[in-house]
Amino acid sequence: MTRNLKSALFSAVVVWAVAFPILGLKLSIVGIDLVVERSSNTTLLIIAACSLLMFLRVLFNTPISNAWQARPGKALIPPGASNFLTLPSTQRWIILALVLVALVWPLFSSRGAVDIATMVLIYVMLGLGLNIVVGLAGLLDLGYVGFYAVGAYSYALLSHYFGLGFWICLPISGLMAALFGFILGFPVLRLRGDYLAIVTLGFGEIIRLLLRNMTDLTGGPNGISNIEKPTLFGLSFERTAAEGMRTFHEYFGTAYNSLYKVIFLYLIALLLALLALFVINRLLRMPIGRAWEALREDEIVCRALGLNPTVVKLSAFTLGAAFAGFAGSIFAARQGFITPESFTFMESAIILAIVVLGGMGSQLGIILAATALTLLPEVLRDFSNYRELIFGAVMVVMMIWRPQGFLPMQRPHLELDAEKKP
Structure with a gap:
């Protein structure tokens, strides 16, 4: 006592x-x-x-502690409900319901709410991309924001210097980020754990410092402004169109509404997020998805099975970076202005928190975590001075009460009944 x-x-x-x-x-x-x-x-x-x-x-x-251990239901969520929610079929139906709500909801919402929802979808794409590297392949990446920056600046630079449109720059941004992910994969092939985290953290900071110091190309700390917005088959959503173009409201004979531009960008982000979900689901059923999980569980056994860890790691870094590049191009189009300070280590920490809190490998969990962590700063706007303190406290509580995340990935397993003793 x-x-x-x-x-x-x-x-x-x-x-x-x-x-x-x-x-x-x-x-x-x-x-x-x-x-x-x-x-x-x-x-x-x-x-x-x-x-x-x-x-x-x-x-x-x-x-x-004794009273807590002796209570009837020891889990924060009942085991039956937890198993039901983590079933792939259940998550598939929940995701389908969320998609239907996401398609209809903007028609009855405000401009600010749709804009925040676009940011939620950007973080969903980032979380899904990092989930390939961390949740599926088991490679701790603390510099994922570097690929995000590469995608955003690829679109901004191509639009600013060459006048290319969003739809041409979108795949280029993904390919550029994938190229950087492929390049990063080579130096970290022999690294694991903390050493891998340190190298990737350094990569993210190198990208940010390069963007800040290459003032002639990237504008340095001043960034790049007046980034073009996406168009629909050449129709601009602005009030007045550039020379040789037509506006959306003029073509359809309607009054100008700034909400159309926000909803269109939201729908693009939604389609890209759905594309990411579809591609990742297909990859998980292919040999490359099984190879990622084998690498995560044990690299030595992965090598003994005849798999090449080098190829597996490079594929995880490359594909994960590609999704970050797509998200970066959406971010640049949404903001219309980007600076290197938009891609600090704090962004990498938030994306990693989305993967961890949602559940390693769980796609529905990442969607829920991205929504919660994006809306949390908006809800705590009146407590802006203590936002990070509250955010840290929420993460600590979550790690204590449910360390496996909101909805952990249900992995195939085999249970054998214990032998009955006479």
Whole structure:
């Protein structure tokens, strides 16, 4: 009991030491001086309540743990429901329902909501692409945002310097990102674990620094602006079309509506996300998909089975990077302006969090996680100063209560009944 009391007091003090400088103090400007002031009494009461709860949790850790282990249902989600939701047939029907909702929903929504949904679909594509590398092939990649940047800048540069349209630049962006993924695959063929993560992290930072320092080509920190929007068979969704082109509303004889442009970009992102889902599902049923899973489970056994780990790794990096390139071109078209600061390590961390929280290898889980992590900053807009703190707390809680993710991938397995003892 004495040991628990000491640990409980220490935990309560740690809560105060961490929370009070972050939440209990605030900076304000008085004249030309920067003054540190105390936050509101409500904030201090919340910190005190959290400290008290931590004290009681650590003090009575043993009884609480025993009661938790002795409860009838030990899982956060009932096993029957969890198994049902992770079945491939169940996820297929859920994805089909989500697609039908996604097609109809923009017609009854606002411009801002559709624009946010486009960003959700971009992160869905990024999550699906990284899922090939991390979830299926088991290769930890912390520089995935580099391929995202390559796809975005490929479209922006081709549009800015050569006047190429979106539909011509879209496959080129994917191919350029795939080329960079193929090039990255060679130096990391013999690396695993932390060493692989460090190399890929360095790759992502190298791409960002190159884009920032090549000012003559990329504009440096100023970025590239006035990126062309996609057109529909040569019809522009702007109010006035460029010379030699016609606008969408003039061609169909309707009034101009800025929502049309946002919905069209949303539909493009939706179609690309569906294409990514279809391609990945087909690949999982092909020998290359089985090879990725074999590499993830054990590289030595993979080699013993006659598979070439070099080819398997290169294919995972290349295909995963291609989806990031497609997502980057959509991002550049949506923003109309990109800078190197749009592709920091934080973006890679968010994409990796989508894969981990959704469930390694699970496509429906990645869709749900991408939706949650994209909408979370919008919901917490009033708490912008504490957004990353809340985001980190949510991830910690998730890893404690459901470390396998929202909807983990159900892998084929064989269960044998234990021998009955006489």
